[in-house]
Amino acid sequence: MTKKRYGVEHARRNIKKLTSQPTRIDEDSIRSVARYFVANAHNSLACMGMCILLSGRSLQLLLSDTVHLRLDPTGNGLLGSTWLFQSTVVPLGWRDSFHHSSKNAFIIIPAPFARQLEEIRDSRPAFAEIEKGLKQLLSELSPPHEKITLRRLENVIRFEGKRFDLNSFEMDFIQSTDKDVHMQHYYVNFQTKSIREKHAKYVAWICQTPEKVGLLEVSGRFGSKWALNAKGVKKAFSFITEQLEDSIEFNRPQALFTWYSAYILQLLQLLTLHRPCESPFKKLDRFTDDYEYLQITDKGPSSTRIIPLGKLGKTVVSEYVQFLTLLASKIALRSPEIAEGIQAILRSKKPLFHSWRGKDFSPVTESYLKNLFRDDLPLPLNWHRHTLATELVNRGVCRHKIAAYMGHHRPLEHSFSRFSCASFEWLYEVRDEIEMVVHEFSVPLIRVNQVFQ
Missing domain, CATH: 1.10.443 (hpI Integrase; Chain A)
Incomplete structure (x- = not known):
């Protein structure tokens, strides 16, 4: 009797639980959703969905003022990171002994979505409203065999980024994962150019374009300022x-x-x-x-x-x-x-x-x-x-x-x-x-x- 009474409720809970897990979205579903986002880049909900798909960042983080966004001369967006490192004063005689670190680092968002994202951020929309609308859109875009959620959309880069040799640390940087999650993030000084190149390949794959997103010719390092060479x-x-x-x-x-x-x-x-x-x-x-x-x-x-x-x-x-x-x-x-x-x-x-x-x-x-x-x-x-x-x-x-x-x-x-x-x-x-x-x-x-x- 107990099993019959609670069977339906347990099934409902399990379905809800499964859809909140970082389960992989199959490639056909990714391409279908991405095609919709590309075709409707002018739409604010489609833009936010694509930015989540490209960066793996949460909706809240993409809209946050703590993350800087600016457009480069080509119209691509330079999306900053929440990773901050303590400023230091290095004596002149030791400056060539440390790995240099730029003040900030960024990932690239393709031009049509970057411009729309900038407009959305400037308009300061109500978070709850845009979240509700995006969830509804993803529900409509979901195929019969799986439900696409915001969480699953964020985790696409975790699964598919490996195609382009992005390791866990690099994906943490792209997603701007809180440094406290993995303490090594406080200690590491790394090359940003190689990460941007790998991420550009991932972006091209998502957008289904033969060419990589245009990259600024910037090579440098970012991270800990106390790492010696x-x-x-x-x-x-x-x-x-x-x-x-x-x-x-x-x-x-x-x-x-x-x-x-x-x-x-x-x-x-x-x-x-x-x-x-x-x-x-x-x-x-x-x-x-x-x-x-x-x-x-x-x-x-x-x-x-x-x-x-x-x-x-x-x-x-x-x-x-x-x-x-x-x-x-x-x-x-x-x-x-x-x-x-x-x-x-x-x-x-x-x-x-x-x-x-x-x-x-x-x-x-x-x-x-x-x-x-x-x-x-x-x-x-x-x-x-x-x-x-x-x-x-x-x-x-x-x-x-x-x-x-x-x-x-x-x-x-x-x-x-x-x-x-x-x-x-x-x-x-x-x-x-x-x-x-x-x-x-x-x-x-x-x-x-x-x-x-």
Whole structure:
């Protein structure tokens, strides 16, 4: 009886639920709807429908004042993005060390729809009214076998964009997906020209035109302003190695400890994408005995993750342990308190990275690192994450794998959760790619025998 009583209601709910899902619209339906939109470009509802289809953006976002729209000399529309990045002042001597970033970026909307969209936005229509009208239009255009909704229209680019090699990150930019949805969006600096070229092919396919939409000859980058290029990474490590060489030459144990520790810390952060925090990397026992794995907790308990170290990473940790062991024996008579502190580090009784200033031997803090580098390295403490996230995304590494490595996955999405589809193999892939990048950046590997000659 219960089944009969509620059967019709359940069926009605299921139909409603299915039509709200990001289900793929078949190609014939896309072409049929697109043909109608093209033939009726002067109609405001058809124009809005086509703009949603071309950009994947919601109706509300297309009408929002937060998204800039202007027409280029050819009449095409340059539709801006909601992605904003913090303004920075880069010292003159470092300007060629960062990936440049333009103030804004845009996607192109074809001329007839762009002009109509501009008029619609200027008229400031009632959102509820235009939404209701567009829903009604889509209902009328829907074929018998499926219902076309606003949500499904937005998601066409998610399915069909792959035909034109648009990856998830690029589609997020085109759709102006909120950056908070995927935290990597805050870190990445990317080429805009290649995205516009791919998007233009998608637009031509939707509009069923043989030629791509005319593109402005603009090449540039957009995104994070703190991503270093290869030259910048070399410059950062060159400064540290110069300080280290001076310490070796003049046989100054305190300076030697300071700069070799700084070198190891910067290199490990580059390899593991560890966030800047108090007592980075915690204690030595966070590494397995063979230094093959590392447990990171750099932003509260929810950030805890296990990272596999590659050949370079294991070598770096091993060299630092040897350095601490040798240094403790060399300064045992002159500075017994410091030597005892180093021994405590090796026994995992104290944090791995310390500052040594006179008789003070205390764990490394963020303020200490800022003071250590001061004007010589005018970089944010998390430049490693900006730089490597940029490199990984631009090399086509899956953003979900990057998220797992950077500690952006929520606990239930992590590789060791039984509720997650993530694989620990993802981390190996990201690790190997990072070590390849570090090698290509020509970051030097300074061994203990070079320090204690």
